[in-house]
Amino acid sequence: MKRTLPQSLALYAGLAVIVLLIGLPFWWVMSGSIKLPREIISRVPTMVPQSFTLQHFEKLLQSTDFPAYLVNSLLVALFSTVFTIALALPTAYAFFRMKFPGRAALYRLILVAYAFPTVVVLIPIYGLFARFGLIDTRASLVIVNIAFALPFSIWMMRSFLASVPRDIEEAAIVDGAPPRVILLRIMAPLIAPGIASVAIFTFIASWTEYLFASVLIVSDARRTIPVGFAGIIGQYQIDWGLLLAGATLATIPVVILFAFVGRWFVTGLTEGAVK
Amino acid sequence: MAGLSLQGVKKRFGHTEVITGVDLSIADGEFVVFVGPSGCGKSTLLRMIAGLETVSDGRIEIGGRDVTNADPAKRGIAMVFQTYALYPHMSVAANMGFPLEMAGLPQPEIDAKVAEAAKILHLEPFLKRKPRELSGGQRQRVAIGRAIVRKPDVFLFDEPLSNLDAELRVQMRIEIARLHQQLKSTMIYVTHDQVEAMTLASRIVVLKAGRIEQVGAPLDLYENPDNMFVAGFIGSPRMNFVPVTVVSQGDGFAVVAAAEVGLREVSVAVRGEPPVVGTRGVLGVRPEHFASGGDACFEGTVSVVERLGGLTYVHASLSDKSALTVESRDPRGFDLGTTRRFAFDPRRAFLFDGTGQRL
Numbered sequence: 001m002k003r004t005l006p007q008s009l010a011l012y013a014g015l016a017v018i019v020l021l022i023g024l025p026f027w028w029v030m031s032g033s034i035k036l037p038r039e040i041i042s043r044v045p046t047m048v049p050q051s052f053t054l055q056h057f058e059k060l061l062q063s064t065d066f067p068a069y070l071v072n073s074l075l076v077a078l079f080s081t082v083f084t085i086a087l088a089l090p091t092a093y094a095f096f097r098m099k100f101p102g103r104a105a106l107y108r109l110i111l112v113a114y115a116f117p118t119v120v121v122l123i124p125i126y127g128l129f130a131r132f133g134l135i136d137t138r139a140s141l142v143i144v145n146i147a148f149a150l151p152f153s154i155w156m157m158r159s160f161l162a163s164v165p166r167d168i169e170e171a172a173i174v175d176g177a178p179p180r181v182i183l184l185r186i187m188a189p190l191i192a193p194g195i196a197s198v199a200i201f202t203f204i205a206s207w208t209e210y211l212f213a214s215v216l217i218v219s220d221a222r223r224t225i226p227v228g229f230a231g232i233i234g235q236y237q238i239d240w241g242l243l244l245a246g247a248t249l250a251t252i253p254v255v256i257l258f259a260f261v262g263r264w265f266v267t268g269l270t271e272g273a274v275k
Numbered sequence: 276m277a278g279l280s281l282q283g284v285k286k287r288f289g290h291t292e293v294i295t296g297v298d299l300s301i302a303d304g305e306f307v308v309f310v311g312p313s314g315c316g317k318s319t320l321l322r323m324i325a326g327l328e329t330v331s332d333g334r335i336e337i338g339g340r341d342v343t344n345a346d347p348a349k350r351g352i353a354m355v356f357q358t359y360a361l362y363p364h365m366s367v368a369a370n371m372g373f374p375l376e377m378a379g380l381p382q383p384e385i386d387a388k389v390a391e392a393a394k395i396l397h398l399e400p401f402l403k404r405k406p407r408e409l410s411g412g413q414r415q416r417v418a419i420g421r422a423i424v425r426k427p428d429v430f431l432f433d434e435p436l437s438n439l440d441a442e443l444r445v446q447m448r449i450e451i452a453r454l455h456q457q458l459k460s461t462m463i464y465v466t467h468d469q470v471e472a473m474t475l476a477s478r479i480v481v482l483k484a485g486r487i488e489q490v491g492a493p494l495d496l497y498e499n500p501d502n503m504f505v506a507g508f509i510g511s512p513r514m515n516f517v518p519v520t521v522v523s524q525g526d527g528f529a530v531v532a533a534a535e536v537g538l539r540e541v542s543v544a545v546r547g548e549p550p551v552v553g554t555r556g557v558l559g560v561r562p563e564h565f566a567s568g569g570d571a572c573f574e575g576t577v578s579v580v581e582r583l584g585g586l587t588y589v590h591a592s593l594s595d596k597s598a599l600t601v602e603s604r605d606p607r608g609f610d611l612g613t614t615r616r617f618a619f620d621p622r623r624a625f626l627f628d629g630t631g632q633r634l
């Protein structure tokens with residue numbers, strides 16, 4: 001399709017606005033993390049750093065528990081993501097393909113998980129975990145993250161499964177593939193964008209989860225970044241340089257994840273399969 | 276290798292019965308083509324044979340074995356889909372090897388069989404490619420390759436050529452015919468292209484609204500249709516149907532006439548008991564059975580003339596508003612708007628009763 005000049009201009013102007021809107025805060029945080037404290041708090045903000053220092057990162061990594069929080073967060077987010085995908089994929093396939101009584105009702109029911117404010121379920125979950133001796137374990141966070149990510153992930157994957165042409169699945173059935181093989185060898189590669197979406201959704205939700213992490217984890221060594229970092233910044237006085245350095249480091253895993261998973265977001269995966 | 280039999284097979288989707296009782300037996304090595312208008316249940320019947328659709332009633336046997344409720348993979352069938360249904364993320368070789376892999380064959384054996392199938396189908400240069408890097412015809416050959424590697428007893432094809440352009444369709448049709456001669460397996464082929472049906476089939480099954488109208492060799496159906504539906508469906512362009520009245524009869528023939536369209540008394544052979552005088556019926560004459568000369572003729576006004584070079588199709592309207600298509604080898608002498616006589620060979624005409632059954 002050919003665009004006229006005004007159309008192109010409008011398009012680029014729109015893009016520029018979006019880039020600024022999303023990019024500016026990022027730039028502010030990242031550039032600020034390498035400025036000297038003097039420049040950070042200077043009356044006239046500088047868009048381009050006038051000074052350069054790694055002192056905030058040094059302080060963050062050497063004299064705080066930030067590295068431990070980073071590792072905890074990574075573990076919790078990675079395990080949450082992997083288990084969510086491993087559970088959502090077969091569940092979604094079962095809801096999509098298998099016939100069993102109560103399927104439609106059950107499928108709607110799983111979304112009820114989102115009907116309650118998280119605070120409401122916090123206390124019963126705490127009680128439950130206390131009974132199983134899960135308080136102050138990173139596993140407890142993984143379980144909570146999975147529980148909250150799963151319903152959405154199942155819905156998401158089911159709609160991706162529905163987009164795969166039925167003929168492909170039937171060809172596999174005629175070729176003698178059992179359901180497990182059809183799911184893993186045929187369907188899963190074809191819904192890679194769906195799996196990637198679920199992975200990113202779960203990872204970010206786990207990475208930023210604060211409420212449960214603040215209640216279920218007691219010891220400092222097991223804290224995740226959102227909770228642990230809040231403690232570092234201090235209650236009465238804020239070290240802005242430290243804050244910006246921590247925020248920068250906290251976004252890096254997410255950026256890496258996008259770069260890594262992004263290549264699965266290719267359109268036309270089923271191209272050439274039918275027609 | 277195996278024959279196949281369908282006994283009282285029915286299919287209901289909810290309350291609608293889309294296959295209303297089909298009995299058919301297919302001998303080993305036959306090439307059977309299902310034809311019929313869109314929605315008549317061809318695909319449904321084929322999918323029931325494949326095991327992709329449950330059977331509501333009746334029995335399906337393949338090679339003398341009851342497979343009515345067997346898994347598709349345990350029926351000894353292979354299916355080629357209209358949409359090819361290739362696995363888009365796998366190479367051509369992996370696509371073709373997939374059923375063998377599922378059957379648990381060791382990799383060297385799979386490679387050998389895939390190579391053999393690729394040779395038959397001229398796919399050797401493409402084995403490492405992905406389906407999206409192939410043309411439509413090549414994709415269809417991969418789909419056929421995936422079916423032949425397992426040496427199934429019965430091949431099922433659901434309109435395999437309908438996504439190809441006309442030229443490629445002719446080429447693939449010949450290739451499928453060659454494949455059948457080479458493999459000698461039973462093949463069931465669904466199409467609504469009657470040229471495919473006539474050229475490929477050893478027997479044609481004409482379906483209408485979930486029921487078999489007639490089964491027979493292509494020429495049998497052409498020369499001896501049981502009813503107006505089959506007569507109209509087989510043969511291209513369609514057979515002409517003109518309402519007539521029986522004016523007299525004798526042993527094995529009836530004399531019919533239709534004065535308003537210029538048809539004077541003409542004697543037509545009938546198969547069974549001759550109809551009583553005064554019966555209203557329908558005379559069927561194929562466009563290719565018109566020829567100049569003779570007494571039997573219709574009078575019509577030329578409305579459209581299609582000159583194809585070798586052949587000319589003349590479309591005319593009769594005074595009772597029915598349309599007539601006439602094939603002629605001589606392109607001259609059909610002026611638009613003129614009224615003229617179209618003579619036909621009454622020995623090739625068919626007589627049908629008021630319900631469309633052949634007399």
Ligand SMILES: Nc1ncnc2c1ncn2[C@@H]1O[C@H](COP(=O)(O)OP(=O)(O)OP(=O)(O)O)[C@@H](O)[C@H]1O
Pocket residue numbers: 288293311312313314315316317318319320467
């Ligand atoms: N899953 C289904 N549920 C309900 N009705 C169905 C289903 N599948 C097919 N039908 C109906 O069954 C009838 C036969 O369908 P089928 O696909 O077998 O037709 P067909 O002869 O293959 O037609 P075409 O030439 O258009 O492919 C149609 O009326 C269709 O609407």
Ligand SMILES: [Mg+2]
Pocket residue numbers: 317318319
């Ligand atoms: Mg069909």
